[in-house]
Amino acid sequence: MKKIALEVNGKKVTKEISDHTTLSGLLRDILNLTGTHIGCDTSQCGACVVHVDGKSIKSCTALAADLDGSKVTTIEGLASNGKLHPMQEAFKKMHGLQCGFCTPGMVMSAVDLLKNKKNPTDQEIRDWLEGNICRCTGYHNIVAAVKEAASKM
């Protein structure tokens, strides 16, 4: 067991956790932030992507014990004061989601992309999202949503 202190979506959190608790496990099972999803357990599907210290990572294979002192942002922390983030708005406008299961990870990855690249090309968007699998949309509207968000941010 290890005691860790982090900031999750702007709130200070102190928890005692087992050494093998993953970040996704901490978020979902201990903090009840179930917006972060588990689609594969093997870092392949990207449904679990969150930001740690501003960078997108796959939370299903990050050990929470390693993240003492980190700042974590999940999909629940993206909107501010009830106003959707431009990426969330764009996904809604362009119908970039259907069943919604891959969406939290997809949105968090896309937000990180725009931090790295303000106006990415279609190919750059597709390359960046290569680690996020969506079975519903065929990615067409996801790419359109990221471009829409880029134009608004």
Place this chain on the structure above:
Amino acid sequence: MASLVGSRVERKEDKRFLTGKGRYTSDINIANQTYAIFIRSPHARAKIKKIDTSKALKSSGVVDILTGEHIAQDKIGGLIAGWAIRSEDGSEMKCPANPPLAKDSVNFVGDPVAVVFAETLDEARAAAELVKVDYKVLKAVSNLGEAMNSEAIHDGIDKNLCYDWLLGDRQKVKEAFDKADKIIKLDINNNRLIPNAMEPRACVIDYNTASEEITCYTTSQNPHLSRLIMSAFGGVAPENKLRVVAPDVGGGFGSKINLYNEEIVCSWASKKIERPIKWVAERTESFLTDTHGRDHITHAELAVTNDGKFLGFKNETIANLGAYARVFGTVTPTYLFGPCATGVYIMPAAYSNVKAVYTNTAPVDAYRGAGRPEATYTIERIVDKAAMELGIDPIEIRMKNFPTEFPFKQTLVHQIDSGDYVAGLNKAKEMADYDGFAARKKESESKGKLRGIGVTSYFEACGIAPSPVVMMLGCGVGLWESAEVRFNPTGQVTVYTGSHSHGQSHQTTFAQIAADELGVPIENIDVVHGDTDKGTFGMGTYGSRSLTVGGIAIVNACKKIVNKGKKIAAKMLEASPDEVDFKNGEFVVAKSNKKKTIGEVAFASYLPGVRDEVKSPLPEGEEPGLIESSFFDPANFSFPAGSHICEVEIDPETGHVKLDKYTAVDDFGTIVNPLIVEGQVHGGLAQGIGQALYENAQYDDSGQLITASYMDYTMPRADDLPDFNLGFTCTKATTNPLGVKGCGEAGTIAATPTVMNAVINALDGKEISLPATAEKVWKACKEMKKSNAKAA
């Protein structure tokens, strides 16, 4: 008020999904819950000699361990096939028992034999490691082509044959073939796929010891049907003591139609151990035990004249059922396949002969398109081959054989009510710049690349429903759909539907329909689905049926509301009901300015006399309230159709197939929400393209699934796919009041042959099996190079 049907309304469900507030089954936790881990067979085929749970039962945190013996003692029934298919000789199909936990034998890797319940997931996992199962391993039957010549897997099922089915007329086909100038022959596989909804299956069970009611939260496309099967066939609990809730469900694609072992076992066990239970599949469990799709071997022949007229078609197909026959397992390769195998053409004679066989692999059932992708692949590949062998352009040969008059009696089963196949193909041809292909091919060649173009024209039969028809074909139930529309006294509306959305956007499209019918703002309409305690019994969502069947039930229920509202309004307005018109949410007395809104009428229907304009507005004999329901059973299936064209560029040095352009023109009749329909097409295309280029479920000779993770099973990713170029034509369906046709599966149905026709076109007609992986394409390119060199 402007009509919402036809508008790009943004989705009502999006906000919760985009803010992490969706509520999927695995998000649900119940106080005091135990965690379930299933112990599964590591062997494809074995006898269970003994299960020793003694050590595991003493492990920390274990609450109980149950096996097939316990299931049998409690007489809990198993999983069932939903459709009875007869063989050509009239004999009934043969189905093995499929107990929820195997007691005597296991028949595929992943077949569950026992389950551990423990206080924590870690403890359940640790205890599961201690359960000792003693197997006598038998030789697995894992090769589809050899299954009929292998040892019988199930007692009493000779040759592993479930049925040997025929649709069509062998004699007529023989006569047609005798007259032909040429017979085109084609041997193809239809590769096995794993649906891979992004949300792994899960169930959370809550047993209420006071009311003795079991609540099963589950990842299902049709909770009502799951409850029916669990109750009537499983004997888990009577329906009134069993509530099944499918909350937000993260994709289905057919794999969540079936009720599964885990739902039965956990529901039954929750009552037994008097504790809530949570079970969530790991991805590899999903790979191993979700129903798979496709998996056919087909020999097809097309009889043609020299000028490209089709005279007859036949196919002999072996279809893999996997280890057991499940709900749509037996109908998918028969009535969902055979009728569509003659394609979108006038085909004077045809038959489909399908032998469905058992193998030691996961059960095969409906996967997006279910039978129609296999059928369309067969006909569209052989039509292309005919065009090539006859030296006719692929578009020209298709145009030559299209029906142009509707209704069109299709060769084998269907009476197609409406369509315009010529318009669709012409539009696709124009949008894809078909005529510019030669120039683009030249340009590719100048860079050392190969370029190919592929065409597919399809129709499909969906909106699976008409009860007399499906029951005649062998379905165990009629497949109508239900709806209930309830006004609150203060004017908001709740629409209950028996169908279920797991990505299809019912909360939006169904609200659009109700808003138009009732003249109520869409913000004031909620759509409720997925809970057997809320709303009427329904048949669920699959076969592109939600809108064409469930949506029409909503329309009909709304019409009943308006009818009743008219009578109440007439009384309020001191007019006769005949004089009252309903438009844009208002009841208006003809040739006057006297009117009442539907909200005022709803209020008066519940609270007559509260507002003082009319003391007692309810007409005599009319009950209070404004709630109506409808069960809609359509006269026929719906028949979307269209033409797709794609271009690929192949690098012969690597075998990499670049999907360069994809154009899809579809006819879905009236489109309720273009934004959503386009999304359905995009997603469908991705799955069809996945089958053509990437996805392949592979078992080895011992029956081990060697593609049981995302490292081994290639899912299409963002950088594998292009932007899609979509177009629509519209001929309204005549079999429902909205004129709508199903749109959910069309993309998947058309994309696989379109892409493969393009790949094979690029390879100068060289056949290649599904999927056209870089390795196979590279080999084909090398062989082409060799034979070209020889020829030179």
